[in-house]
Amino acid sequence: MELRDATLMMLTESAGHPELERLARLAFDSLSDRGEVHYGILDEMIGEASGCGVLRALRSKYSPVAYEALIMPILQEIGESKPIMSGRRPPEPGSPDDPLTAPIWPG
Numbered sequence: 862m863e864l865r866d867a868t869l870m871m872l873t874e875s876a877g878h879p880e881l882e883r884l885a886r887l888a889f890d891s892l893s894d895r896g897e898v899h900y901g902i903l904d905e906m907i908g909e910a911s912g913c914g915v916l917r918a919l920r921s922k923y924s925p926v927a928y929e930a931l932i933m934p935i936l937q938e939i940g941e942s943k944p945i946m947s948g949r950r951p952p953e954p955g956s957p958d959d960p961l962t963a964p965i966w967p968g
Contacts, residue, residue: 865892867934871906874915881909900942903935 862870872885884906891898910916920928 862930862934864898864934864938865889867931868892868898868903868906870931871910871915871935874919875910878909878913878915881906881913881915884909898938900939903939904943907932907935907939 868885868888872882872889875882875885884902888898888902888906891902907916910919916932919931923931
């Protein structure tokens with residue numbers, strides 16, 4: 862399934878969930894108009910779908926293969942586009958926190 866089709870399916874399945882519907886429409890319209898969508902919109906859309914139980918409902922409504930076909934293009938786009946953020950900076954070389962040069966204490 863193409864990413865655009867997956868967002869259209871999410872839009873179709875978002876009835877009764879206004880925030881999910883808004884995000885799915887934003888993603889679908891962006892893909893239709895420009896051929897691309899910011900990963901943040903997709904990330905929020907998946908989070909909202911999870912939080913309001915739509916992902917769980919989709920999993921029970923469709924076969925495992927159909928569920929994966931719907932969800933995977935969205936998750937792959939997020940995975941390919943979202944920058945990797947590290948919570949920590951690597952230690953400076955030679956600092957006591959650097960595991961390669963830290964002193965060894967006798968046990």
